[in-house]
Amino acid sequence: MNPNGATDAIKSIDAINLESIGRDAENERRQTIAAAYRLLARLETPFEQMWKYTATLNTMAALQTLIDLGLWQGWKEDHVDSEPEKSLDDLLKCCRHPCDKELLRRLLRIMSAACLIEQVGPDRHRPTLTSLALGDEKDVVAHTAMVTGAQYTASAMNLPKFLAETQYQQPLDPKNTNFMDANADRLPLFAFLQTDPSAQAHFVCAMKGLSQRKRPWTELYDTKVLVDGHDATRPLLVDIGGGHGLDVTRMLERHCCTGDDGDPLLGDLVLQDLPDVVALAKEKVVSDRIKVMAHDFFQPQPLKGARAYLLRSVLHDWNDEKAHDILRMTAAAMERGYSKLLVCDTVLPATGASLDLASADIMMMHLHSARERPEDEWRRLLERAGLTVVKMWCDVSTTSTDTVIEAELV
Ligand SMILES: C[S@@+](CC[C@H](N)C(=O)[O-])C[C@H]1O[C@@H](n2cnc3c(N)ncnc32)[C@H](O)[C@@H]1O
Numbered sequence: 384m385n386p387n388g389a390t391d392a393i394k395s396i397d398a399i400n401l402e403s404i405g406r407d408a409e410n411e412r413r414q415t416i417a418a419a420y421r422l423l424a425r426l427e428t429p430f431e432q433m434w435k436y437t438a439t440l441n442t443m444a445a446l447q448t449l450i451d452l453g454l455w456q457g458w459k460e461d462h463v464d465s466e467p468e469k470s471l472d473d474l475l476k477c478c479r480h481p482c483d484k485e486l487l488r489r490l491l492r493i494m495s496a497a498c499l500i501e502q503v504g505p506d507r508h509r510p511t512l513t514s515l516a517l518g519d520e521k522d523v524v525a526h527t528a529m530v531t532g533a534q535y536t537a538s539a540m541n542l543p544k545f546l547a548e549t550q551y552q553q554p555l556d557p558k559n560t561n562f563m564d565a566n567a568d569r570l571p572l573f574a575f576l577q578t579d580p581s582a583q584a585h586f587v588c589a590m591k592g593l594s595q596r597k598r599p600w601t602e603l604y605d606t607k608v609l610v611d612g613h614d615a616t617r618p619l620l621v622d623i624g625g626g627h628g629l630d631v632t633r634m635l636e637r638h639c640c641t642g643d644d645g646d647p648l649l650g651d652l653v654l655q656d657l658p659d660v661v662a663l664a665k666e667k668v669v670s671d672r673i674k675v676m677a678h679d680f681f682q683p684q685p686l687k688g689a690r691a692y693l694l695r696s697v698l699h700d701w702n703d704e705k706a707h708d709i710l711r712m713t714a715a716a717m718e719r720g721y722s723k724l725l726v727c728d729t730v731l732p733a734t735g736a737s738l739d740l741a742s743a744d745i746m747m748m749h750l751h752s753a754r755e756r757p758e759d760e761w762r763r764l765l766e767r768a769g770l771t772v773v774k775m776w777c778d779v780s781t782t783s784t785d786t787v788i789e790a791e792l793v
Contacts (some may be wrong), residue, residue, distance in 0.1 A: 396422075412670035420738070440536075442497045445490045447532030450517070453479025454487075455525065459460055459518025462510060469551070471506035523592030529585040532564075534572070535746070542749045554752040555702045561749040572750050573700075577659055587663055588697070591627035597785050600695065600727045601633040604776045604787040609723065610638050610649055611692050618689035619650035621679050623713065624697040628654045630662045631673055631693070647680040653686060678711045683728070684716035692717065693729040700751045703764060710768035724770060726788040730777065731757040765790050 391768045424432070437552045445676050457477030457635060458469070470478070471488055471758060478487070488506065494514070495502040501509040516524035523740070538561060543562040545554070550591060554561060556613040568578075576583040613619055630652050632748070638649060655678040665675050678685065692713050729740055736744075744755040764773055769792060776787040 407624055414542055417737070433678040437743060438493075438497070441492055442499075443473030443532060445493045445535055446499070446517075449490055449494070450525075450528060451480075452482055452487075452534065454475075455514060455518035456520065457518070458510060459515050462518075467509045468503055468507050469509075471489075471508075474508065474731065499790075502764060523588045523595065527592050529590045530582070533585070534536050534582065535750075536710075538562045538565050538749050541745070542745075546567060553754075554748055555754075556752050557702060557705055560752045562751070571639050572656070580659065580718075582726055583659055584663060587626050587660055589765055591629055593696075594627065594629045598631060599633045600693075600725070600785065601637045603778055603785065603788065604725065606634060606637055613690045614721075615650040617650055618653050618686050620691045621653045621655060621684075621689045621692060621708075622693045622695065623655050624694065625654045626656055626660055626664070626672060628675075630695050633669060635670060635672055650690065653689075655680070679787050680712060681705075682712065684712050686714045687764070688718040689716070689722060691723045691725055693725045693727060697728075698726060698764070699728050699755055703751055703760075706764055707767055710765065710770065714768045714792060717792050722792070723773075724765075724790040726761070726765070726790065727785055728761075728788070729755045729784055730761060730786040730788075731776065732754050733757065737784070743784075761788055766793075 395694075397742050399415060401412070404415055427435070454474065458474065461469075461473075461477055471484065471491070474491065475482060475484060475487055487707055491500065491502075491508060494500045495508065498511070499513045499517075500511055503509055510518075513524065517528055518520040519525060541564060545564045548564075549559075549598060553590060557571060560571055562572050562575075566575065568575065570578065576586050609619065620634050622628070625631055631652050635652055640692055651674050652672065654661065654662065655675045655676050656679040657679065661675045661677050676686075684692070694709070694713070698709065701709065711735040715720075715725065729743060731744065733742060738757060747753040747755060758775065764789070765772060771793045773791055774790040776789060778785075
């Protein structure tokens with residue numbers, strides 16, 4: 384390309400924004416981001432491709448330090464739209480802990496270079512939507528940053544050592560995970576979260592953020608299938624390991640009520656998870672039209688003959704043996720010819736997995752000794768528990784990461 388061509392291309396790239404794509408055009412937005420990554424891969428030198436990971440790590444280290452300092456929360460509380468700019472001295476006052484001024488200047492420099500804040504002059508900064516979200520403890524962004532900075536990064540960076548120590552065998556043992564190896568108390572992730580209420584709250588909110596980002600399962604799957612022929616004296620949907628409760632709420636919003644008086648209730652909607660997680664959900668997430676119930680999914684399912692049992696992003700946390708145990712407990716509660724199992728999870732494609740999918744697979748490896756599964760493994764796993772796949776409901780667009788696998792008892 385000649386230099387003028389480059390200038391024109393830069394202008395075209397710079398002109399792309401949410402307005403030009405269309406604010407509601409979610410698929411186009413994601414496809415444009417994927418194209419931008421491909422553009423980088425074409426233009427960056429091999430050295431640049433490697434070196435940029437140092438910037439990611441250093442940004443994360445600075446971001447986490449600013450979380451620990453309480454800068455984001457203080458800034459958000461002090462923010463007024465009419466006067467968005469702050470000086471370095473103002474920002475020092477926003478911190479909850481005393482901090483060396485030059486240290487803060489250096490931490491803010493990388494935040495601005497990473498476009499997390501906007502530098503408008505020497506030692507003068509404006510927040511961005513992201514930095515304000517980081518300061519809002521009700522926002523999933525703040526929680527996602529906490530769980531990424533505190534647990535995920537340390538676990539991921541321990542993986543090369545763990546794999547060398549385990550002779551490069553695929554980690555499949557939930558009693559010896561990389562996450563356990565990376566932490567002095569040697570607890571698996573879910574056991575660790577139960578010992579640390581604030582880490583648990585961050586985890587649950589980060590999961591909610593992930594769920595919000597994905598296409599609702601109630602759009603992928605025709606939920607009318609469940610409602611038609613449903614016996615309202617029995618539970619309509621049991622969301623097993625449902626965490627934040629967003630997925631059961633989606634069913635509520637779609638069919639059962641909108642909060643209007645006289646709206647018929649089609650049967651119970653139930654959220655199940657570990658006791659501390661459902662306590663969190665009860666506190667702030669879920670409508671009181673949803674029943675909340677502590678239940679360990681390795682124990683027999685107490686709600687028999689529900690119309691549907693949902694396992695969303697649950698089975699990918701477990702190896703085949705443990706996933707089989709969860710399925711066995713669920714299948715034993717199902718009624719042949721009536722109950723459905725909906726597994727909402729990633730189905731790995733044979734080729735061309737996106738960075739999101741491949742990254743989730745490595746994350747399952749380092750956190751849980753688990754894995755994302757391709758279609759044939761899902762079928763085998765379900766068949767082993769006496770279930771048969773009725774239909775794989777997936778998004779034909781290339782950007783969706785979840786499939787709803789509808790299964791019934793054989
Ligand atoms: C990856 S999260 C998925 C949460 C939610 N279904 C979603 O899609 O966002 C896995 C969930 O399994 C729950 N969990 C882990 N072990 C459990 C157990 N033994 N019994 C019940 N729930 C469990 C966790 O607390 C967590 O909420």
